[in-house]
Amino acid sequence: MNYPNIVKGSFINRPNRFIAYVQILTGKAAGKTVVCHVKNTGRCKELLLPGVTVLLQYHPEASVLGRKTEYSLIGVYKEREEDILLINMDSQAPNLAAYEWVLGSPAIREVKREVTYGQSRFDLAFQLIEKDGSGNMTDIPAFMEVKGVTLEEHNHALFPDAPTIRGVKHIEELIHAKKDGYEAYLLFVIQMKGMTRFSPNGKTHPEFKEALKKASSAGVHILAYDCQVTENSMTVDQPVPVFID
Structure with a gap:
């Protein structure tokens, strides 16, 4: 189960179950705020908190495939009292x-x-x-x-x-x-x-x-x-x- 084209981002908000706004932290688009497809329709309220670091998969072929977004949110670094836990959030x-x-x-x-x-x-x-x-x-x-x-x-x-x-x-x-x-x-x-x-x-x-x-x-x-x-x-x-x- 591998993902190409992964970049890190800082989570901003999630206006609905399907999309989120994220500021990209790494790669050529660093500093840009993008709309991402959230590959998990669950609540995930304890994970998607403002400012947490998330993982995005970039889809360079998005326009060819008719995708509405160029990025998918597939992972998150959950900040706990004792450590930081990497969680895959992709429901597929x-x-x-x-x-x-x-x-x-x-x-x-x-x-x-x-x-x-x-x-x-x-x-x-x-x-x-x-x-x-x-x-x-x-x-x-x-x-x-x-x-x-x-x-x-x-x-x-x-x-x-x-x-x-x-x-x-x-x-x-x-x-x-x-x-x-x-x-x-x-x-x-x-x-x-x-x-x-x-x-x-x-x-x-x-x-x-x-x-x-x-x-x-x-x-x-x-x-x-x-x-x-x-x-x-x-x-x-x-x-x-x-x-x-």
Whole structure:
């Protein structure tokens, strides 16, 4: 998961979910104030504060592609009491990073993206290679839904940062797939390093937490992984303990 043409900027404001005003700090356009596409429609109020340093991807082909903006906001340096934490904010990055991660597993094959199942569409579908009761190798069909996590409190990763009816629906669909004989996974891609645990954000959306409990009881695999994040890349890295209650 790599980004070309990255520059730093100073965040000014965000008049709506889709755009932000940023003053560029590095590169040929340093000093210029630009309108950026925000690649995350979540609230991100704890991240996008006036004056924080953000990462922008410059799109030199913007006019050719018909883009309204030449820059996309993809990352932020969150200033904490003890340090500064680099967080990838691109809501499209977790799916691609998860796809790359799953492709690297020797126990998985035939990986596909955006697969329709019944009235549902899952982020990933693949075949798990496992031994059956007789010791023979067999393929087990599986689905995976991916959620990106950008909210943290004292190294505790939380999802969601705003109520998500769509997220609850995805969990219910995974439960149905599990009942139909598929393996089902919900992967939380934590878009930063240094987190000691992951939990559903019951204060923000209690229904999501209850749905996650139901899914876990139904046999849906609940996974959380952190990421190695640089200014121009993001890679799924290590498992993070999941605490649902």
